Amino acid sequence: MSNFWDNVSKFPRFLISVLIGFFLTTLNPVFELLKQKKTRVLIILVSTSFFVIIYTILQSMLGIN
Template structure:
């Protein structure tokens, strides 16, 4: 049983390693775009608009901002 819990305890470390690897790979791909101010502004604008779009889409799908009927 101890082997089972030792194995299960490795999964969070594996997950964090995978997420950090994806982040560093993605950042390394975008790093040259940050040297030019025009492309840096466009990249930041794209990232912000993507997060805003994702937020509003998920909020609408989950019904977080539905109008309340009058009491």
């Protein structure tokens, strides 16, 4: 029974490492694109406009002024 609890206690560490690995693997192409000046400006503009659009949509949906 103690073997079971040892495995359960290791699960949070495993979950955190899997999540960090997922985000690093997913964002690695973006980091590679940020090394070039032309694509850096484009990515910043696209991401800024994306967040502004999402913010405006949520503000309208929730009725927040």
